[in-house]
Amino acid sequence: MLVARGLRRLEVAARRALHGFVFPRSAASGMALPGTAARFHDYDAAVTSCIERRALREGRQVHARMIKARYRPPVYLATRLVIMYIGCDALEDARNVLDGMPERSVVSWTAMISGYSQTRRRVEALELFIQMLRTGCKPNEFTLATVLTSCCGPEGIHQVKQVHSLAVKTNFESHMFVGSSLLDMYAKSENIQEAHRVFDMLPERDVVSCTAIIYGYARQGLDQEALDLFRKLYSEGMQCNYVTFTALVTALSGLASLDCGKQVHGLILRKELPFFVVLQNSLIDMYSKCGKLLYSRRVFDNMPEKSVISWNAMLMGYARHGLGNEVIRLFKDLREEVKPDSVTLLAVLSGCSHGGLVDEGLDIFDIILKEQSAFLNPGHYGCVIDLLGRSGRLEKALNLIENMPFLPTPAIWGSLLGACRVHANVHVGELVAQKLLDMEPENAGNYVILSNIYAAAGMWKDVFKVRKLMLEKTLSKEPAQSWIILDKVIHTFHSSERFHPSKKDIDAKIKEIYVDIKASGFVPDLSCVLHDVDEEQKERMLLGHSEKLAITFGLMNTPPGFIIRVIKNLRICVDCHNFAKFVSKVYRREISLRDKNRFHLLRDGGCTCGHYW
Template sequence: MQLKLATLSKATATARPIDADTCISLIKKCHTLKSLKTVHASILRSHLHLNLHFFTNLISHYASLGSIAYAYTLFSYSNSSNDAFLWNVMLHGLVDNAQYHRSLLLYTCMPHLAIAPDNFSFPFLLKACASLRNPNLGSQLHAHVFIYGYSSHMFVANSLISMYAKCGLFAVSKRVFDKMPHRSAVSWSAMIGAYSQSGFHEQGLLLFTRMLDEGIKPNRASILNATACVWRENVAHNVFRVIMDNGLDMDHSVRNATMLMFARCGRIDIARSLFDGFKYKDLVCWASMIDAYAHADLPLKALHLFNQMRLQCLLPDSIILLAVIRACSILASLNQARILHGVIVRCFLESQLVLDTAVLDLYVKCGSLAYARTVFDKMKEKNIISWSTMIRGYGMHGHGRVALHLFDQMKALIKPDHVTFVSVLSACSHAGLIAEGWECFNSMIRDFGVTPISEHYACMVDLLGRAGQLNQAWLFIQRMPLRPDAAVWGALLGACRIHLNVKLAEVATKSLFDLDGENPGRYVLLSNIYASLGKRKEANRFRYLMKSRGVRKIVGRTIIEIKNKIYTFVAGDRSQPEIDVIYLELDKLMGRIRQQGYVPDLSFVLHDVDGETKEKMLYAHSEKLAIVFGLMNLGHESLIRITKNLRVCGDCHTAIKFISKVTGREIVVRDAHRFHHFMNGTCSCGDYW
């Protein structure tokens, strides 16, 4: 930089002519904002005559270095020009710096100055609308595209396809694509991407196949979008063959996408082999593999890989840390959460809202509201997601009234959105706060202009159903302005299981089989209802139906962390090295709680066996085995935390209350829906769950 400035100073001192192109060359060699400002100041002191080309380059470079304020100031000095190129440079800079509203506002000034946008203007503006997820503004821009005669321009049409897809208007994306007189590989990529973003994966793959059949060579973008559409192993191998045939297998981004594609198809082994084959692993590569393990429900492997990365002295970025947080959340390990939180604090000296919120959510899922609230209170800024996460956390732990109190605090500072209301309504449901739930639901449109969506209706059905108001829940569903989805019917079916209402359970199940026929929980719930009522024939019929359709029941398992090691138990487990001792201690413990009044609830054994066998089967549930293992290996004062991947059964819930009483230990159980804090023979849910 000193040499550049010396050259500039010498040229000025000797009165040797220096042109704008030389200045532009100097500007392009500046890699920091400080160096750019220094060169800029020297150029101004030289009193050179600077043309528009110089200003556009200077504005563009300031914007690329993140100084949109300097770029805009320079633009303001030179915006008397009617050159559309200068305006496009400013629009580009604003959009690249996420100044989407300002870019659209600047565009509205162009007609007043008789400056017509061109085919380069609209892609920037449409990207702004896509980022804002604002289809109304996008549609207005689409109209302007027609007015200015760029509707058939390929790059503009590609931007329209992407914008409508990101705004959720997939049908409009397809109309734009179908009306294009000419298409490039970029056009096909945009449309395949639109299918992928809209969840139409099969259609996206069909379009990719059609593109290949028409002899169009796939580019990097079309391959990346196609891999996002793949969810089956055989298709994954076909796409990988196309990648190999077109020489894209060594492209770093394509290799990453391929890795995720195989992981998504259940071939985590192939994903790992691709990962191991990287000559150079950047942070994106590490993040992809860690996230793949987390999504494959292999959190221990994700954490192990993260530790391997740290041993290579690589500093994780926020994307990697978010993937590790996801893995840690699956384990619900408070110890791992605290270690990870320490890493985040050391890596990011300044608070980051996204990471802070993720850590807050992690502590909630690890069963520590105290740590979660500490993170929440220390946050320098809070957005709507932070508030909603903390409210949802209180609801999951059964503190409905605390959640409502926090919601009142939030309303004084920030307007709640649909996510917040899901959190609040869920908190009311878990605590049985019916009147408060109705008030929150009715206030959505009345006070905040938030239109209820399916999730809110599902929360209300759950609220009414848990409270035993099944007829009211059924009437509520019938009066819904939306078509009930699987979440709504699932909430009704769950309530029918609690209150053993076969009639409504059959209604809910019929709709669920049409909407969500691959979900094993639907079959199991209805079968359990029949079995609980002694209707073995009907129960077996649904078990057989599930088997004949190839739907597999999810195996219940419970995990517990002992001295930084994770142990997993399943019902009737005989795999643990101390299993004989565990069962011996379990027998003793069950004898103690029976003396205190515990009576096994045999209705939770769904097999047609004798009473004694049923009792033994109940004793061997994974929750009980994990708790006994914890009692054997944790200190006498230690809190016992276990995590169940399914809903804890009613008999285990009763037994754990007695266990907490006879052992004097606090036991925290996280199941698929909520947390239960057991202490001195009671549970935080108040038996309302």
């Protein structure tokens, strides 16, 4: 029985994955309606049949027949009606039946709460749950597991804690379904310690709880921890299904570890799982974030069925790598297969921006404005402002911000400020910076860019003013770090790294490189240093940047001709970008640099970003 249920769940999941959550409905009516003299068993059989076939129209007829015959269904049968309506996505009808019930069972309440939960109507789910408690009905393990999935709004953590305490009182805390849901919700509200504590308390570790905790780490960006935990649980014999692998692959996208990614992909292939769109989508994304677009494309091309997300993941991959023409080509193919959504449009605009296809991007934006403007959100405008900024049309960008149907977000102003830096426009830059500093006075990055703009214009007095402002506010930015993966070992570097075991060798090598590239024309960009120190010290500080250390380490530890893949957690600094360009030329090495936003592929002194990022 249990096994059969498990298999059905799997099948349901597979169908959902394949058909994008749309269940096939029964086509023709094949059921005789209960007659006027019908009794409980006749109605029960009819409603059950409708539940199984998700036959809404017939269900309504049965319900109407009951009313017409003045038949008052007992709690059980009325509950079945609620379940029937929910299964047919007719939530309002279900609610009407529930509200009309003189008595309700735990099952009736829970079914309705579950209906709201599954359709993301969280507020209604929680309100109904509270109403249920007020009437004195005691929740059971089904209710708690269900209602928890609705505790993920902004107030989520408080709600989770309340339901948690209720679970403790009712002794369901360690119930597998309740516990899994609980740990997942803690993880979703960024409370991974508590999530792990709940996980450790569960009587056993099943696929769902293991997957939820691994996903929890991956979602927080604790990718290394997610991978380590998977390794541990896997060696302890944990069961895996396609959701587990989806979680794992997501963690690997964050780590950008191509070797681990390939290894896990191999493991997945050996498991001979049936086809799941979701898992394949995560593989497309993983390979593109590891810098292997060819593999992404191979996964993409081999999919027997694609969802719009598959296309979007592939588009984003091309966009991240600055391959604008590929984005536009794939977008054309996409429109013949699926309906674009707002993420598709974002990917296309972002692809045009990263690929330097300014006019093409603006044309596409015009078409979108005419045909699908309902899809547009501030993000799309952000991409277009970036596009205008790239081509130096800063006034136009400013104009668009003022006339768009949204309030500008800090990110949008930030994008324009970056453009002002690239095009050395102090006038617009000051204007934009003023808005931005008002909105996020604590964001150190904005001060840095403004001071870069002043520095590029030689306005040293103003540079000093901005620095002073920063010092007064004692702002600190997220510490920069870069990493490189060699032989499946992750080597992480921080600025002015002091603890790496190869520190001495790296220092020696970086000085050697410095001499070589300077001889080829490299000039350090001192405006990248914001500390008020003398020039010699500035040069020394620049050499300590984490991406330079990682590149140097890669150059030392890989054979000639080997591509150096470095990942950075923030945007790459101008001086380091220049450094990498010269290294690629002088040492004849390709360098793939993934920063927070995109890939830079440096080859023979040039970069795929076109020097705008």
